[in-house]
Amino acid sequence: MYFVVRKFQGGGRNLMKNLWNFLLLLIVLVVLFTVIFYYLGKVPVIGNVISLLSKLLNPFKHRVEVNIIGSVLYDIQQIGFLRLATVLMEDVVKTSDYEYELDSILDGKYTVDGIYIYRSKASYGIDLFKVEQNDVIIDESQKKITIHLPPIELLDSNINVERSETFNENFKSKILGTFEVGAIDKWVPLDIKEKVKSFCDEKAREKLTENIKYYIMSEDKYSEMKTLAERYIRNLLSPYTEKGYTVEISFKE
Amino acid sequence: MKKVYVVILIILAIFLAFVFVQTNSKKTPELSEIFRRTGDLIVEKYTYQFVVDVDVNGILSDSKSLYRAVAESYVHLNTNEIVIEEKDKKTICVKLPPLQVDEPIIDEQNIQLLDVNYGWFTFNDEEIDNISREKIRMKANEILQRIVTENYNNEITMAEKVVETILKKFYPDKEIIFEHN
Numbered sequence: 001m002y003f004v005v006r007k008f009q010g011g012g013r014n015l016m017k018n019l020w021n022f023l024l025l026l027i028v029l030v031v032l033f034t035v036i037f038y039y040l041g042k043v044p045v046i047g048n049v050i051s052l053l054s055k056l057l058n059p060f061k062h063r064v065e066v067n068i069i070g071s072v073l074y075d076i077q078q079i080g081f082l083r084l085a086t087v088l089m090e091d092v093v094k095t096s097d098y099e100y101e102l103d104s105i106l107d108g109k110y111t112v113d114g115i116y117i118y119r120s121k122a123s124y125g126i127d128l129f130k131v132e133q134n135d136v137i138i139d140e141s142q143k144k145i146t147i148h149l150p151p152i153e154l155l156d157s158n159i160n161v162e163r164s165e166t167f168n169e170n171f172k173s174k175i176l177g178t179f180e181v182g183a184i185d186k187w188v189p190l191d192i193k194e195k196v197k198s199f200c201d202e203k204a205r206e207k208l209t210e211n212i213k214y215y216i217m218s219e220d221k222y223s224e225m226k227t228l229a230e231r232y233i234r235n236l237l238s239p240y241t242e243k244g245y246t247v248e249i250s251f252k253e
Numbered sequence: 254m255k256k257v258y259v260v261i262l263i264i265l266a267i268f269l270a271f272v273f274v275q276t277n278s279k280k281t282p283e284l285s286e287i288f289r290r291t292g293d294l295i296v297e298k299y300t301y302q303f304v305v306d307v308d309v310n311g312i313l314s315d316s317k318s319l320y321r322a323v324a325e326s327y328v329h330l331n332t333n334e335i336v337i338e339e340k341d342k343k344t345i346c347v348k349l350p351p352l353q354v355d356e357p358i359i360d361e362q363n364i365q366l367l368d369v370n371y372g373w374f375t376f377n378d379e380e381i382d383n384i385s386r387e388k389i390r391m392k393a394n395e396i397l398q399r400i401v402t403e404n405y406n407n408e409i410t411m412a413e414k415v416v417e418t419i420l421k422k423f424y425p426d427k428e429i430i431f432e433h434n
Contacts, residue, residue: 022258022262025262026262026265026266026269029262029263029266029270030266030269030270030273032266032270033266033267033269033270034269034270034273034274036270037270037271037274038274041274050271050274053271054271054272054274057268057271057272075418075422078414078418079411079414079415079418080414082411083297083407083411084297084298085297085298085299085300086297086298086299086300086400086404087300087301088299088300088301088302088303088396088400089301089302090301090302090303090304090321091302091304091321092304092319092321092367092368094367094368115319115367115368117304121400121403165304165306167306167319167368168368211302215300221300224298225298228296228297228298231296232296232415235294235415235419236415236418236419238419239419239422239423240422
């Protein structure tokens, strides 16, 4: 009985010893092969074969894919507002174009001949915060990243319009509501002048807002902005193209 | 039996080595090479419609005219001039070049005369035309300079964001510091 137990214990010890030897040898070989593959990976043709084999054998492939989606999305969103075009508009408002409307503002007692220059500035671009997880598609088998970008829009919610210059301004008072004679400026009540200014400001705001919004209607300008946006995103994702991914960009219209 | 044991050992070792090579290896390009292939990093188009008043003075030939013109220009950051240096093991220093602004392109076909007051003896239209063109060109440059100054900080911030995002992909553990000329 004692002999049987000793033999069993001896067998167990041998098994443990063999297992330790196996593990030790395995670690040494793994380190050795890793170093060899690492350096062979830098050799042009062999490197590609090693890279391909290591990708096929990688059990963490799914995890890497998920991380890439998060990473691409984070990189894009981090840019925030992608400004593609700045538009500065100056235009004139001539009182002679609004004679009838101004006549009621001036109570039929005065006339005004004025030319005012107005200015406003706005930017067109893409709000990259609007890119969602569904907008980034990664096809790992084809090594392709597809991104659906939000449409190009006006980035400023309010277009600020300001009068930059008065080219010409001449108030006149009417005699009996018919004849016009020159009137000294200070005779014209301030509130009348203010009303004229507010009227012209409003007309300028309408005119310049329309001009700025018209900018994006031009097909050439819109497609040029799209090209610029694509270029930005491709530059931003250049670390992925270095890794062999192709990037495809489309716009949500 | 021993031969089988050795073969299994080698196959297992190769498999694990492939896994480790995949997870540990990162093909990191040279710092100076990262932005060589990307082309211009920042490109923005400035479009400006502006109004110019032109006064031509003379005895009984004073004239005053008002024009509306449209010009365009591009601002960009040349990636070939980005200087990237590894200061120490933890820091990468980036020097961005100044933004390049192209000369304004005036749309000659789209210059509109909005208003004009000629003097009694204004005859020389060619002279007025030349003075007007010169004034339009000067105003286009002036407005461009103003837009560039107003937008400069925004453009630089944008350039820094893009450069930092790209560099962080290759060097996630390093701090990126920007230096300005």
